[in-house]
Amino acid sequence: MPGFNSPHDSHNQAILRYLRRGAHYLFLTSVEEGGLHRQEIRRMDEVLDMGRDFSVLITKSDIRPQSDVDDLRGFIDDQLSTCFGKEDRCLATGFRTDTSLSQAITELDQDSILLNINKDALLNFYFMLDGTLNSSIDALNNEEEENRRAIRELQQGMAAIEREQEESIRKAKAKVAGDKARRILSSVENELRNSTDELARAAATDRDAFGRVLSDIVRSRMSRAFQATTAELGNSLAIDISQSVQLSMPSLSFSEDWFDHVVSTIKVQVMDALLGAVGSPSLEKQGDGMMGGKLSQLGTMIASLAPHPVMKAVLAILPGIVGTLLDSMAEQRKEDRLKEEIAHTTIPDVLRQIAPVVDEAMLTISEQVISAISSEFNDLLKEKTEAIEALQKQSEIGDAMRKDISEKLVACKQVNDETVQGLMNVWGQE
Structure with missing residues (x-):
């Protein structure tokens, strides 16, 4: 993968596409x-947002005294601790040092990296199996009339989901998507205004440097704001749907872990779509009948309907705004004057030009998230209905066999629960 901060657009597009494919950075x-x-x-923040981790390696350490290298390592370690709470120490390498790039890679915790890559797929399988086992156990322990009533309630719940989906899409078109788009633009504006000094220093250097910093800030903040805003939308919608379903069937409850995983899956799928990483391993693993078909294809749907919204926004502001600023300041590139011009002219121009892209993308993402979450709830109720109906057809099962099957299913559920709890402990998610 090309390095960050490349002056070539093709390199930066490749970085966006393959960011989600990396195991560790x-x-x-x-x-x-x-x-x-x-x-x-900012790049490190993005890597962590994507559920990946990173290490820092100081290069050319042999051209400085060892005491200077040790001081720099301590300074970077403090930066990592302050910004990210990381306790890992950075490494130093050079032509005449003991640590090489390959050695640095070898020292990584490969088991932890492997688990992290497969976490979503493993949790998807756990929740799918857990739902099926719970429904089957309940059906075996219920009387026939209780199962018939449960099926009727499940069908009413699916109807409630459909009504909630229609109402949520109506709200999204009328107001919700627009409100969230404005929040994303506000987030981008705050980041740009907090980075005025950085932008002015780059502008005082040359056009390319300013263009790279400006586009990087917009791209990074937009990606993270889209992801956070969509996760918030997903969580709110999941709560609304669950409450609507429980009005039809009060006995049904959805676990907090399942809720959290649905929202986490949405964040991953949206980030993949924003980065143009559709077809990446994260999507391929989740698309094989694991967590609801539609939710696992959310990224693909968004990418097909609103392709590369972040890149479109970045391309919308370059090179016009860059040229306008630097041409107007061609004779006098003092940082104070540049900061004033950036604050009063450049930032408002950026927001004006990216607003239509953000509005369009947010409406598309909102509609697809609503559809995907509704489908996920619907699939969950459908699986429960099918499990009960399958057991209802086996009317010849005697009490002894019914008890035996129930005990085996309970044992399977215990193994499933213990396995996922062990994985949660490894990931530090107790």
């Missing part, structure tokens, strides 16, 4: 840099 920073810059910290 090594950030290389030269001993001459003196520490991590804001642009690198």
Whole structure:
């Protein structure tokens, strides 16, 4: 994968596409840099947002005294602790040092990385199996009339989901999507205004440097704001649907872990779509009948209806805004004057030009998230209905066999619960 901060658009598009495919990231920073810059910290934030981890490797350490290298390592370790709460120490490498790039990779916790990559697929399988086992156990322990009543309630619940979906889409078109788009634009504006000094320094250097920093800030903040806003929408909608379903069948409850995983899956799918990573391993693993068909295809649907919204927004502001600023300041590129121009002209121009892209993308994403979550709830109730109906057809099962099957299913559920709890402990999600 090309390195970050490439001056070539094709390299940056490749980075966006393959970010989600990485298992672990090594950030290389030269001993001459003196520490991590804001642009690198933004990238690290994105990596963590995507559910991946990273390590930092100081290069060219043999061109400085060892005491200077040790001081720099301590400074970067403090930066990582302050910004991300990381306790891992960065490594240093050079032509005449003991640590090489391959050694740094070898020292990574490969088991932890492997588990992290497969976490979503494993949790998908757990929730699918858990739902089927619970429905089958309940059906075996219920009388025939109780099962018939349960089927009627499940059907009423599916009808309630359909009504909630229609109402949510109506609200999204009328107001919700627009409100969330404005929140994303506000987030981008705040990030740009907090980065005015950084932008002015880049503008004082040259056009390319300013263009790279500006586009990086917009792209990074937009991606994260879309992801956070969509997760919030998904969580709110999941609560609304569950409450609507429970009015029809009060006995039905949805676990908090299942809720959290639905929202987490939405975040992953939306980020894949935003990064143009549709078809990445994260999507391929989730698309094989694991967590609801429609939810597992959310990223693909968004990408097909609103392709590359972040890249479109970035391309909308370049090179016009960059050229306008630097042409107007061609004779006098003092940072104070540049900061004033950026604050009063550049930032409003950026927001004006990306607003239509954000509005269109947010409406599309909202509609697809609503449809996917509704489908996920519907599939869950449908699975419960089918499990009960399958057992209802086996009317010849005697009490002894029914008890035996129930005990075996309970044992399977215990193994399933213990397995996922063990994985949760490994991931630090107790």
